[in-house]
Amino acid sequence: MEDHHFAWILWYIWKGRNNKVFSNLDMDPRDTLKLAETESLLWAEAQNSQNQGMDHTRLPVPVAIPTIPGRWCFTDGSWKNQDIYSGQGWYSTLEGFDGLIGARNTRASQSPLHSEIEALIWAMECMRNLRQFRVTFATDCAQLMKMVSEPEEWPAFASYLEDITFLKTSFNSSEIIHIPRTHNSRADSLARSARKQPLSVVHMDAKLPVWFAESI
Template identity: 25%
Template sequence: MSLVELMSAYMRMMSSDSIPERQRRSIPWILWAIWKNRNLILYADTQESLIFHIQQAIEEARLWNEVNLRQEPVDNLGLNGEKKRWEAPLFGVVKCNLHSNWRNDKLHCSVGYIIRDHQGNILHHARDAITSSPNRLTSELRCLIWTLRSMKDLGYTEIMIGSDFKDVGEAVKPPNDWPLFRIFSLRDTRVMLDVSISGF
């Protein structure tokens, strides 16, 4: 089969009900992962694990679909476990929801954020991986710092941060009560002064 025929076959697979939806949605990202791996072999004389590329492609596809196919903000659990909807920020303020996917102290963590305006329109979103953290709170604080640096680079000045992990807000608002994590908050104190921590 030619390259065009192969691509056409993969595009047809994306609409085939015989393939689980999660796998169908991942096809473009898997193809992109194969292309990137090919370039690493040709131009950098190196090769990363194909399993790693596939897992990363599936996760990127999941995040993209979660962000782009969501028609309206959905119900979610707030900081105290109550069910609540995404709350819009005031006019002129952006809201940034962030999350770190911490599993244990040996694995890398994936981090991500999504920025919306007061009408719920998506302005920016990003994801990345960070090295392992000893616990979820450390991972979430590192995610917060990465997010704040990104928002500063993007030029945002009026920010509301939303997190699904209550201790993040507690560690940022009264840092003296969390001495073990002071090194994280002091590094970005000037930025954090303009940030209010909330739930979804």
């Protein structure tokens, strides 16, 4: 085992202890070890990417550390005035579904913020349907984070926020965190490419759709 793994293992043992003491959440020690090793490897890759430049084929590594054990799901929405469609994209790291992606377009949303929250809701529905019950959802939309944390301040989005609240009951544990836009390039590319399609599209697979164009 690599030396840098030990710090991450100790960190996740401590977090597991806190989850047990304060939230009565149990986690298999083998899952704790696997999660710590995965996060350690992602951290090491992040250091390499800073020296070698961004590699868009790799998982973008968020700067925040989730407070729950589980899987990552990066989400993004794409909206442009007068376009027919809005785009939604997500990229996940799931046990048994590594590198699974989702992309679709829907009738144009009212605003960029509407497209962001619709993308998050779709991603949550997909994770629930895949029976992934411990998920950290990552978004680069700061307004969406404010909306989720202070729902009473956003009455115009009440129905969306009710959907999110309901969906969260489907998970054993979940959270929504904010990441820099530079760490969300894959979900962003998927959403923008779906938005630009001339016809309705929906895609969920480990492979990119034939219509995907990262340069869009």
